[in-house]
Amino acid sequence: MPRVDRLLENNRAYAENFASGDLPASPAQKLMVLTCMDARIDVYKILGLREGDAHIIRNAGGIVTEDSLRSIFVSQKLLGTETIVLIQHTECGMLNLDEDLVRRQVRSEAGVDLPFDLGAIEDLEQSVRRGLDALTSSPFINDKEVRGFIYDVRTGTLLEVAD
Amino acid sequence: MPRVDRLLENNRAYAENFASGDLPASPAQKLMVLTCMDARIDVYKILGLREGDAHIIRNAGGIVTEDSLRSIFVSQKLLGTETIVLIQHTECGMLNLDEDLVRRQVRSEAGVDLPFDLGAIEDLEQSVRRGLDALTSSPFINDKEVRGFIYDVRTGTLLEVAD
Numbered sequence: 001m002p003r004v005d006r007l008l009e010n011n012r013a014y015a016e017n018f019a020s021g022d023l024p025a026s027p028a029q030k031l032m033v034l035t036c037m038d039a040r041i042d043v044y045k046i047l048g049l050r051e052g053d054a055h056i057i058r059n060a061g062g063i064v065t066e067d068s069l070r071s072i073f074v075s076q077k078l079l080g081t082e083t084i085v086l087i088q089h090t091e092c093g094m095l096n097l098d099e100d101l102v103r104r105q106v107r108s109e110a111g112v113d114l115p116f117d118l119g120a121i122e123d124l125e126q127s128v129r130r131g132l133d134a135l136t137s138s139p140f141i142n143d144k145e146v147r148g149f150i151y152d153v154r155t156g157t158l159l160e161v162a163d
Numbered sequence: 164m165p166r167v168d169r170l171l172e173n174n175r176a177y178a179e180n181f182a183s184g185d186l187p188a189s190p191a192q193k194l195m196v197l198t199c200m201d202a203r204i205d206v207y208k209i210l211g212l213r214e215g216d217a218h219i220i221r222n223a224g225g226i227v228t229e230d231s232l233r234s235i236f237v238s239q240k241l242l243g244t245e246t247i248v249l250i251q252h253t254e255c256g257m258l259n260l261d262e263d264l265v266r267r268q269v270r271s272e273a274g275v276d277l278p279f280d281l282g283a284i285e286d287l288e289q290s291v292r293r294g295l296d297a298l299t300s301s302p303f304i305n306d307k308e309v310r311g312f313i314y315d316v317r318t319g320t321l322l323e324v325a326d
Contacts, residue, residue, distance in 0.1 A: 003192060003246050004310050010211025011321045018319030020203065025256050027202040029166060037218040037234055039190040040183065044205045045214075048173025055200040058221045060234035067230035070279045071200055071223035077265070079256050083166050093188050093242055102240070112302055116233045139275055147167050156181030158174045 023052035025079055031055070032075045034131075035087040036062035036094075040153045047085075055081055061094040062087055063119045063127070064134040073140045082144045086131050087158065089151040094121045124150050128161040136163075186215035188242055194218070195238045197294075198250040199225035199257075203316045210248075218244055224257040225250060226282045226290070227297040236303045245307045249294050250321065252314040257284045287313050291324040299326075 001009070031054035033043055043049065043056050055075045057068055064086075075081045097120035106114050121127045128148040136143040148161040164172070194217035196206055206212065206219050218238045220231055227249075238244045260283035269277050284290045291311040299306040311324040 003194060004248060004308065007194075007210045007212075007248065008321060008323075011209055011319075014209050014211065015319035021317040021319070023203050023316070025201065025203075025254060031166060031170075032200075037195075037220045037238065038188065039215050039217050039219075040186050040188075042207045042212075042214050044207065046174055046177050047170045048177065049170075049205075051205050051208075052202050054202050056202075056221050057200045057223075058219050059230055060220075060237040065230045065233075066279055067222055067228045070228075070281065073277070073279075074223040074256060074281060075200065077269075078260070085167060085170065091188060093237060097241070106240075106303070110302055114236075114303065116229055116236075118233065118237060139273055140269070140277065145167065153186070154184040156174075156178040156184070158171060160171075 020051045027052065027054045027079065027081055029053045030080060030082045031085065032057065032072060032081040032083065033085045033087065034062055034064070034068055034072070036060065036089055036092055038089055038092065041089060041151060046151065046156065055079070061092060061119045061121055064131045065119070069138055069140060076142050082142065084135055084146045086128060086135065086146070086148045087151050088121070088124055088128050089153055090124070091153050092121060094119060095124070096122065125161055129163070132163050183214045190215065190217045190242065190244055192216045193243060193245045194248065195220065195235060195244040195246065196248045196250065197225055197227070197231055199223065199252055199255055201252060201255065204252060204314060209314065209319065218242070224255060224282045224284055227294045228282070232301055232303060239305055245305065247298060247309045249291060249298065249309070249311045250314050251284070251287055251291050252316055253287070254316050255284060257282060258287070259285065288324055292326070295326050
């Protein structure tokens with residue numbers, strides 16, 4: 001069966017046992033999680049969350065971009081979240097990525113320049129700290145509680161990074 | 164117990180039964196899902212995914228931003244995904260959002276201008292179609308398979324939007 005059709009079959013099974021149709025848009029735990037798109041991170045499972053508990057923002061690296069700030073602003077200002085949990089992880093595809101090499105490849109293959117930075121990460125702890133700084137220094141984000149972690153994809157464990 | 168401490172306790176329980184520590188970074192299903200940060204959408208559950216299956220990108224609205232394109236480029240070019248599934252949803256906080264009103268509030272409360280568009284959505288189907296167009300027209304994204312859906316938060320069901 002083609003990939004997406006199998007997902008739709010899975011969704012039909014999910015919908016048959018669906019029991020959370022009365023949840024509001026505002027997250028029950030007033031929580032927002034920003035993390036990497038990495039396939040190994042099932043955010044709901046690793047944090048023991050249920051449908052309706054938390055906004056989840058994900059991008060390559062779990063870095064704080066302008067789009068993350070937009071989403072967090074909406075999350076806090078319009079939907080009442082108060083706590084931010086930032087999670088980056090071991091063995092991330094963005095670690096030690098050679099951006100210059102990728103740029104040269106794109107230029108030679110597609111004949112155009114990449115219009116964005118890739119967001120390569122050199123050092124995980126430093127990157128989480130930089131993310132925490134970006135979050136707490138933004139005038140558009142409330143910093144009631146902002147916590148940063150590194151997720152170990154080999155053990156399933158979260159390690160806190162001190163601010 | 165404070166919110167984040169409870170999540171860490173949940174994580175310890177998850178790590179104790181952790182059995183997927185040998186998964187590679189490249190998604191097993193060569194799949195990338197772009198969707199909204201909405202708390203009611205547990206992507207793994209609604210699509211029947213397992214750890215390691217798919218990259219998940221999430222932002223306010225599940226819209227195609229420059230940061231989405233960055234993440235998808237990384238997902239395809241560096242980690243080999245081929246299929247993109249775009250999912251927006253009913254009762255989204257971005258639907259009929261009055262951006263001008265929010266801007267005026269921020270200016271009056273914080274004395275500064277919001278430096279980004281909020282990405283309000285007027286019509287869901289049109290918005291998914293616009294997202295599909297943005298994805299298939301980007302020179303940095305392979306369009307081997309791109310599918311768009313609306314997720315109904317009342318029924319748990321996905322409805323496909325024709326391209």
